[in-house]
Amino acid sequence: MRSISRLRSLLHYTFSAGVASLLLLAVACGAATTAVPSATTAPAPGATAKPGVTTAPVAPTVNPGKLTMMVGNWGAGRFDYVYSGTGTSNQYARILHGFPIAANPNGTMTPGIATDWSISADGKTWTITVRDGVKFHDGSPLTAADIAWSMNHEWGAESLAYNKGTTGQAAARNAAKIEQTGPNKVSMTTKNVDSGVPSGLLAEAGPNWLGLIIPKRATLNDEAEAAAYDRNPIAAGPMKLVKYVQAEVMSFERFEDFYYQPKNGLPEDRRPNFKFLDLRLVPEEATRVAALRAGDADIVPASLATKKQVEAGGGRLVFGPEGVYMRVILSGCWEANYTKYPCKDKKVRQALDYALDKNILRDKLYGGPEVFSTKGWEFVTPGALGYSPDLDAWPQDVAKAKRLMTEAGYPNGQGFGKLTVNTWISASLPFMPEAATLMADTWRRELGLEVEVKVGEEASLNASRRNGELNGQITVRDNEARMDGASIMRSGYGTPDQGDRAHHDQSLFDEVSKTLAVTDPALRGAALNGTYKRLRDESYELGIGYVNIPWGVGPRVTTWKPFTFSFFPSGLHTIVLK
Numbered sequence: 001m002r003s004i005s006r007l008r009s010l011l012h013y014t015f016s017a018g019v020a021s022l023l024l025l026a027v028a029c030g031a032a033t034t035a036v037p038s039a040t041t042a043p044a045p046g047a048t049a050k051p052g053v054t055t056a057p058v059a060p061t062v063n064p065g066k067l068t069m070m071v072g073n074w075g076a077g078r079f080d081y082v083y084s085g086t087g088t089s090n091q092y093a094r095i096l097h098g099f100p101i102a103a104n105p106n107g108t109m110t111p112g113i114a115t116d117w118s119i120s121a122d123g124k125t126w127t128i129t130v131r132d133g134v135k136f137h138d139g140s141p142l143t144a145a146d147i148a149w150s151m152n153h154e155w156g157a158e159s160l161a162y163n164k165g166t167t168g169q170a171a172a173r174n175a176a177k178i179e180q181t182g183p184n185k186v187s188m189t190t191k192n193v194d195s196g197v198p199s200g201l202l203a204e205a206g207p208n209w210l211g212l213i214i215p216k217r218a219t220l221n222d223e224a225e226a227a228a229y230d231r232n233p234i235a236a237g238p239m240k241l242v243k244y245v246q247a248e249v250m251s252f253e254r255f256e257d258f259y260y261q262p263k264n265g266l267p268e269d270r271r272p273n274f275k276f277l278d279l280r281l282v283p284e285e286a287t288r289v290a291a292l293r294a295g296d297a298d299i300v301p302a303s304l305a306t307k308k309q310v311e312a313g314g315g316r317l318v319f320g321p322e323g324v325y326m327r328v329i330l331s332g333c334w335e336a337n338y339t340k341y342p343c344k345d346k347k348v349r350q351a352l353d354y355a356l357d358k359n360i361l362r363d364k365l366y367g368g369p370e371v372f373s374t375k376g377w378e379f380v381t382p383g384a385l386g387y388s389p390d391l392d393a394w395p396q397d398v399a400k401a402k403r404l405m406t407e408a409g410y411p412n413g414q415g416f417g418k419l420t421v422n423t424w425i426s427a428s429l430p431f432m433p434e435a436a437t438l439m440a441d442t443w444r445r446e447l448g449l450e451v452e453v454k455v456g457e458e459a460s461l462n463a464s465r466r467n468g469e470l471n472g473q474i475t476v477r478d479n480e481a482r483m484d485g486a487s488i489m490r491s492g493y494g495t496p497d498q499g500d501r502a503h504h505d506q507s508l509f510d511e512v513s514k515t516l517a518v519t520d521p522a523l524r525g526a527a528l529n530g531t532y533k534r535l536r537d538e539s540y541e542l543g544i545g546y547v548n549i550p551w552g553v554g555p556r557v558t559t560w561k562p563f564t565f566s567f568f569p570s571g572l573h574t575i576v577l578k
Helices: 004-012 087-096 144-155 157-161 166-174 197-202 223-231 285-294 304-312 346-354 358-365 398-407 432-447 458-466 486-493 506-516 521-538
Strands: 063-071 101-103 109-111 114-119 125-130 175-182 185-190 239-245 249-254 274-281 299-301 316-330 418-424 450-456 474-480 541-553 557-559
Touching (some): 087 249, 114 197, 125 144, 144 157, 166 197, 166 486, 285 541, 304 316, 316 432, 358 541, 398 432, 418 432, 418 458, 432 450, 458 474, 486 506
Parallel strands (some): 063 299
Antiparallel strands (some): 249 274, 299 541, 316 541
């Protein structure tokens, strides 16, 4: 078993790059409040979300120079989410792409490419109105036809055959029809009522980039067309790609016609205040911090271990709140073969949770609450809709854990068999192998279990989990925090034919469906909270904690305010360079 002194030494490990994406609080200089539902709420049936009154535009001062930002990983480096299916690609996605629904600094939703969104009386059809004057990077107009095609391509019913992501697959299973219904109208109809469509499938503030809008193509899925798009990704985000050297650098230029500006009826100018951006791939923290100190980088993923080095070079650490959480999944526990999968018994699942001391993870592995917090349960962090303090991680209770295991028929681990814990070296969440090992040591010591930790590769482990090959096992992984958990609840707990669903309990499917059918903003938070409490009690996932993401910011950057729930570069318009 690892000693506490060994855990302390882990504080000198690097903060892997992906998470380190500063979430920027928008510079609201005089920005008007928008009369829209919050990011995780939906308007009542028949209601419409509309922007508020705009203030007089103020011409921005644009620095003619270049911002250099480094990240540790950018995934597959593809520019279309449906073929990427990984959150790591968020590192560049929001720089390049525009979304129907934009983000507020606290992670809530506000009109973007769509001026408004509304839901039908039966709760099954969402309709958005497309803003006039939006352009793609090549100067061509962005139309309702482009949005309808993009939605069908990314998460429409036909995308199930080629969709790489769990959330996209679940959305495709629930999609009935997506079509252009007017010159500037697009409607999407679902088989079951889903109040999470805006936040999970259309929003910039969402945990994935499924809502990206790209120019429509001849077919929904063609390999040659997809490859051509990767070579020349035309999008509608704040910056356009001008150079891409694989595994080295993505170079961007400010897009003068980016839609989010007062001339298009929006409350502020969200175009970057600098001309160029280099996003460089640098896996090693030491190399990134050295570049920051030398003036060769302006923003880099960092850690508490390198704080003094950053400050010695004239920089500072900035924390992005609630960026990513530690997701501990017990897979396939609903399988009929009880003897093979003891975790079918809820008492076993709860015992595994109660045995853990999350405070040791927080204090000895991550360095304390400034970085790691044990508040919330899984994707329900304190800033999320539906959170309440009684959802916080369970405190360690070894006596209760042992009693539950005995009641389940496994006193001191007898008859349990080997428990396999899978994990990987994360681009988003540091110390995952160390955290998995600490959990395994605790379960051996306190519950008498035989536990094996396997460190593998992210894509292959996720594929194996989706295929059922990890049933009866545990996966310790990173995952994106979010304001609205509806989409992840739909995919993990509300889709009976999803391959990697958490359970096979019809009463729980029914409860999730009932909760997702609540569209009234005044009622959604309470509805989600009640279901979250049941999910926490079922313990198909264990509540561990989330990370506030530290970035090293150099002296050239005088201002940068992070958006909540963004582990990726966001709020570029708040960055001010000397």
